[in-house]
Amino acid sequence: MKRKILYIEDNDQNYYLVSFILNAQGHTVTRARDGREGIDLATREHPDLILLDIQLPVMDGYATARELRRIPGVAATPIVALTSYAMAGDREKALEAGCTGYIEKPINPKTFTEQIKNYFPAGEATGGGG
Ligand code: MN
Secondary structure, X not given: OOOEEEEEOOOHHHHHHHHHHHHHOOOEEEEEOOHHHHHHHHHHHOXXXXXXXXXXXXXXXXXXXXXXXXXXXXXXXXXXXXXXXXXXXXXXXXXXXXXXEEEXXXXXXXXXXXXXXXOXXXXXXXOOOO
């Protein structure tokens, strides 16, 4: 099933890699380059899932997650933090800020598709395939 994904990411390389993988699966990816823009887009577009970088300009990923959770219609949307492998504390902080889960960066293109599937809203998966 095709999903609408919002990816809040300031780094071009990360964005291109992840959006390439997701587009290849048929998903639509919208980009925000900072937390404020991400909050605006989430409010307007109600994505199925939000991918959230932690190290962002303007406001960091934790602050962004906390604000996203206050938006009606986004409060229950899965938010997956992309956390640095080296920064173990990022994960706990991301969950505390309201993220549903996290995926370590650098992402592994071979496993990313499977990892992300775990976070799509329940009850809409088409199952099988792939
Ligand atoms: Mn970043």
